Amino acid sequence: MTPVLEVSELSAGYGGLPVLRDLSFRLDAGEVLALIGANGAGKTTALLTISGLLRPLAGVVTFEGVPVVGVRPDRLARSGLVHVPDDRGLFPSLTVAEHLDVVRADRAARARVDEWFPALAPLTDRRVGLLSGGEQQMVALAQALVRAPRVLMIDEMSLGLAPMVASSLLPVIRRVADESGCAVLLVEQHAAMALSIADQAVVLAHGSVVAQDSAGSLEANFTRVLDGYLGGPADGETSARTSVEDESEDDAGGNPPPEPSSTEPN
Numbered sequence: 001m002t003p004v005l006e007v008s009e010l011s012a013g014y015g016g017l018p019v020l021r022d023l024s025f026r027l028d029a030g031e032v033l034a035l036i037g038a039n040g041a042g043k044t045t046a047l048l049t050i051s052g053l054l055r056p057l058a059g060v061v062t063f064e065g066v067p068v069v070g071v072r073p074d075r076l077a078r079s080g081l082v083h084v085p086d087d088r089g090l091f092p093s094l095t096v097a098e099h100l101d102v103v104r105a106d107r108a109a110r111a112r113v114d115e116w117f118p119a120l121a122p123l124t125d126r127r128v129g130l131l132s133g134g135e136q137q138m139v140a141l142a143q144a145l146v147r148a149p150r151v152l153m154i155d156e157m158s159l160g161l162a163p164m165v166a167s168s169l170l171p172v173i174r175r176v177a178d179e180s181g182c183a184v185l186l187v188e189q190h191a192a193m194a195l196s197i198a199d200q201a202v203v204l205a206h207g208s209v210v211a212q213d214s215a216g217s218l219e220a221n222f223t224r225v226l227d228g229y230l231g232g233p234a235d236g237e238t239s240a241r242t243s244v245e246d247e248s249e250d251d252a253g254g255n256p257p258p259e260p261s262s263t264e265p266n
């Protein structure tokens with residue numbers, strides 16, 4: 001079976017300097033891949049590159065069997081590779097309904113979105129700027145899903161959300177993948193929660209892949225494998241991200257992750 005999304009030895013960065021090196025994975029329809037790593041690990045760079053917003057320095061991205069490096073991001077989005085950015089890309093003065101109507105909605109997908117996000121029904125005419133963070137994230141996801149994507153990439157879905165809200169949204173992502181066959185690339189700050197709904201996982205540190213396995217295996221080895229790279233306790237319900245990222249950002253933490261490659265490519 002041709003994977004719906006295949007990334008091979010992808011390297012990307014800014015001003016010619018790589019901040020992401022040799023990322024490779026295959027994602028089949030209906031699969032969820034969790035891409036995890038501390039702040040600055042290269043997760044957003046990976047999503048921007050796969051969705052065509054950033055040109056890779058090296059590597060191949062294949063969407064439904066077709067190489068797509070160089071294809072315009074709006075064209076990719078129209079053909080089913082849809083990206084929910086970390087700022088959610090919403091318009092505060094537009095209503096929920098306007099958000100779901102502005103894109104080319106697929107009728108069947110629209111009906112399913114109503115089932116996946118019943119909480120949005122009473123908010124249809126509400127301006128998005130007046131909604132809670134969790135409701136806004138639902139709108140961002142719904143807006144992506146009414147386009148019936150084949151690949152959905154979600155950057156930091158839980159950013160700024162209470163853990164309870166985040167933990168109620170993650171199972172919906174699993175359901176979306178199972179029921180629609182959409183493949184999901186999930187960048188998530190709640191690593192343990194992301195692993196609990198994912199099929200595969202990739203852990204990035206300093207732009208390099210430091211662990212890649214089935215989500216189940218990584219979850220089983222959570223403390224041993226991930227603590228070193230994420231720096232926090234294997235606590236599924238609380239976000240270890242803030243302290244982790246504070247530490248990793250300047251590498252001044254007491255327990256720095258092992259450097260995967262000490263030589264900086266030029």
Ligand SMILES: Nc1ncnc2c1ncn2[C@@H]1O[C@H](COP(=O)(O)OP(=O)(O)O)[C@@H](O)[C@H]1O
Pocket residue numbers: 014019037038039040041042043044045046
């Ligand atoms: N526009 C940019 N210009 C230069 N460097 C950037 C830019 N965006 C991100 N970076 C750097 O690239 C690295 C990876 O960033 P990013 O992909 O945003 O990581 P993550 O999403 O995992 O937090 C970081 O060191 C960051 O400072």
Ligand SMILES: [Mg+2]
Pocket residue numbers: 043044045086155156
């Ligand atoms: Mg990011």
